[in-house]
Amino acid sequence: MKRSSIAVIGIDLGKNSCSLAGQDATGAIVLRRKMSRQGIIAFTATLPPCVIAMEACCGAHFFGRTFETQGHEVRLMSPEYVQPYVKAQKTDDRDAEAIAEAAPRPTMRFVSLKSEAQLDLQALHRARERLVLARTALINQLRAVLFERGVILPKGRLLLMRRLGEIGVESLPISVRTKILVNDLLDECTALDKRIKGYDEEFAAVARNDLQARRLSGIPGIGVINATALIAAIGDGSAFARGRDLASWLGLTPRQHSTGGRTKILGISKRGNQYLRKQLIHGARAALPHLAAKPTRMGEWLREMLNRRHTNVVVVALAAKLARIIWALLRRETTYDQSAIIGV
Structure with a gap:
């Protein structure tokens, strides 16, 4: 096996030993190994630049930053997106192979590397x-x-x-x-x-x-706790600047069920970051009375919803609205504008 032939390496991270699977440019497996965590760092340092893929789990961000300093391209993926590529029974070697196979997919979604x-x-x-x-x-x-x-x-x-x-x-x-x-x-x-x-x-x-945190903390219902939690999770917001929807990432968008040509709107998906979703809903609950009392278009929208829906439903809807406001601020690199919130 020539190390120069390795195009993608999938690593299944473990507490002590990790499994590696390497693919060439055609997708064929050319490497299978088990290594310690320190052994992986020493091994990848001897490789020419390639794609190194891992599941976004404990220790992945440390390895990712280390591999980037070695000149490699790091791709982190959610484990649920890797699972469909696991063949037969689950083993560490098959997990590493599935990670290597999933990483080059053009529609794969990746997790941003955290500092x-x-x-x-x-x-x-x-x-x-x-x-x-x-x-x-x-x-x-x-x-x-x-x-x-x-x-x-x-x-x-x-x-x-x-x-x-x-x-x-x-x-x-x-x-x-x-x-x-x-x-x-x-x-x-x-x-x-x-x-x-x-x-x-x-x-x-x-x-x-922090400039981004100052921008976000100015939004009603966000505050310091939510702003710093968002910065910790999404960094500078570059992933959302590329068009990713923060509300759906937090699981605040409603699920839909279609049958017989009819679409039924269900509850929120509750996918994504549970901690951020909870904090955002708490912030929306605290801001709801204040925003609903204002003579603004946002206030009119909230009052109209409160007349026909339960308060908890309105709170979640407001949390989703706040998530989209955050998304807009991150994309446009601007500050919160009270007069423009209804157009988000």
Whole structure:
């Protein structure tokens, strides 16, 4: 096997060992190997420039940046797009062969390579999300403990904390041991609040120093958290500048079912980045009352929808609208214009 004959290499990434499959220009398999992660880097450094394809999974972006410095063209693909090319039973070698076969397809969709700064920002968002979930679990446990003892507190963290502050833990009709437990849970919540606030301040600093984040944070319902999460996921937006629809990428577009010449509109597809979709919907829910009250075309559109559809449906529709506004700003490299939003 001549190394100069390799046109495409498919790599099935593993925790320790990885499978490689190399194709020549005709699509014939000319290489099959198993290597360690460090061995792959040393091996590709000896190859002439070629296409190296991988599934977009853990470690793929690090390898991609390394291969690019070696002069190779890196193509990352979603695993669901590679699956149809797997022959017979799934093995690591067949997965590598399927990756190599899928990469040259002219209609294949690729994942943009993330920089180290994007991955750092994404890791911060994941850490913050874990803390928010832990805080929510603590609040739910606190409400349940007090509910079992006849103390009814309102839903929502802020309302609950305010109500407890008004009543006072010591005046609650519960045992001494339960009062100690409640104070412990409240201390844990306070500690989590401080850590979450620290992440929020870091995101605010990133948004101040990043041009794209400043543009996005000016959109109603986006804010600092959503803007930095979007920057971490899509970088400079070059993929969407080439015409890719952000709303469909986030799974906010409705599914369609056609039968007998009739098309039925179903719910949203819920494909793509679940974290971004959730954050965008939360942002739309917060911005809905403010936008619907304005005497603008956007406000008229929202009020008309609220008269005939459930609020949750309107929230998702607004989230999809915000996604298209983001897409337009990224394509046109401009800032948010209140007077132009209805034409997006």
